[in-house]
Amino acid sequence: MILFKYPLFIITLTYLAFSQPENRFLPFDWVQYRQTGKINSISFSNRYAYIGTQLGGVQRFNLLSNRFEEPITRAQGLRSNSINAVHRASNGVLWVGSSYGIEYSLSEEGDWTSINRDFLGLPFGETIYRIGESDQDIWLETSTLFYRLDPITGVVTGRMSNPNVSVLWSSGLIRFQIDLSNLLFEYSISNGWMTDFRSLISPNGKQMRVTTIATSIRDEIWLGTEDGTFFIGDNTMKTFSPFRFTLANNDIQYIEGKDSFWLGGRLNQYSSGVTYFDIDRSICDVFTFNENINMDRNSIYSIIKLNNEIWFGGEDGIIVYNTKKDFWRTYNVNIGTNKPLINSFLKINNEIWLATNNGIVILNKNNKSRINNEIVDYFNNNTVYDLSNTENHIFITTEVGLYIYDNNNNKIYDLESFGYKTKNFILPSNHFDYTAITKDEKYMYFANQSGIIVFNFKDRSWSNAVESSIYGSQEVKSIAIDKEKIFIATINGVVEFDMNNNTLEIYNYKFFGSINDIYIKGKKIWLGTSEGLISYRYK
Template structure:
């Protein structure tokens, strides 16, 4: 058994939904009590700062489902709400974020030049970075009232209806089957819906649904089958993380650590972990944002 280590400092939420950042990271989670908020963690210096909703000016209470770190700001996507933190000025601001009727959750956000794309449970909205105002586009119409599970730099879009890409030059939405090249031995999933998670590095991007994990190589623009569904039981994938040939897959049964080159796997399904909602790799450690808090272990 690998040594799983719970983070020992107090957190603003023990039900962590998302991890964001680069060298250090931010945590956001479910709004479960009056002491909820967001947490900043510097692992190297062992520092944790909590920004509590009930003690911070201009910070509306909301569950947090996505985090995006920009050059000068940190964006937090919540329920009908966008929180923005200006690091230099140490200043928070809340914005109304509604897509369609009812409650919309900002499930993912990506930096797209002058704009930020926000995926939600009710579609996609594109916001101007400077004024945070929505930009009307055909993208919003195309994905209206469609659940957006995840998005990735590129722009890759995983939805309840399938996997799509957006060509920023041509301003065109296309299905993944029309993009790149596929060898004869590569099979696209028979069930092409519910692409729930992405993970990527400079060489490749992985896209997952219950029928398997596809890989697209950025260098030769080739598709390949990265992970057979038997590896993760064909269950819905909540999150993935990638280090070279090793992919970490989180589903309702725990975590699978799979070496795509050697075809070797480890499974971690300890009950104390809870449900893993997001993962973050730094150095030799992987950090798990779970319903039981923040947990780490050394994977190499």
């Protein structure tokens, strides 16, 4: 056994404090939802189960209501969303282990203090597998040694081959094969799950490895698995019940819906698909490509919700989900060879218009067959970014400009020849690459790098809404409107601009990644990003 202490001056150089993005925010004003990957560790308080995941930070599961609450991620100040170990200590401090070292929070929510792995003396490649506590210390288990820490400061007070006192451990990743047959034989599993007494088998027939085992303060057995599902064992009924809250992708390209969302994104190295997300009811259903027949593997860039169908636009094809029949089908659209992406959908009567990187495609809503129209030929081989409509007009944003199609008279107008210009209206210097559209009850907004302009439905007039300097003349990925406030998502973050008072807020945090879509629901804005689905309570 080797004991040591570090000089005090090192402590001040190796401790880092991380809180929510800025101190003016409450811990869960910003929330990040992600694909979780496997469950590595579980720990308990009287109120929560804290679940350390491979990709999704620390999930919080309310033990009283059996519901998921906001997870703890980089949005709350963690240095990483890949959590190897978690432990809720008896003094109320929450400890987390990752590849960076360890972090702890006195509030169990935000204001995280990080202790670098170098200060802990962890060799390169060494992983923290479990965190626990004795009467007076916090303990870390790695593959080679046990580390003893001061429970208040996190200062390392010793390391040894085995603890010299009794340690109460939170669960860690199962690294060696264990025999689960007796446990799985004793319990039945609900919701269509089965077991072969070595592992679990999902309702889709996929074999699922158990990755961690924990015992709650109620003496219930919890099993965590490799796909993010965990099971709670009822001691009376001898039944395991499954729970899961994960996204199908972390790179969210599109958000569709009002009260609940359908989410689509880019393929990744893990299991991918689409997600049905209802935060009010704590529902997150995942439909993966490898577990659903007729659902071809595809990145998703656009979604439209129809009566009994959800259409997902991908690369050179669409995936249609019939919600009534619970049936999937993939259709090849044959858009072209030059980056054949479907950027947007628009429903016009019994037609579905597709905005693609090679023009416009029009499909019959019922039989999915192509419909010929002169508008298709007009925009052939041009990138069409987005589509929107009023009663008689379809607005089309493209790489070569903004166009308006009169659906009654079959006429195409450009921006300069349609509607009326207000006295002070200044046409943007760049007439091209209008990349985003949004609308409310009275107005429709169009954005490019030279500014945001607005069209009045009532008097058919054009006016300027936002100068490009407000968002740094950056490419606009998406825009959303809430009365006088406009939210502008660019490649550099989000700008919240009050068009009445000419005041702005800029949000640009590392945990955003790149922003792909933006949506307003109630008091929150929702961001589809390369780092997951992010919400911000702005009211």
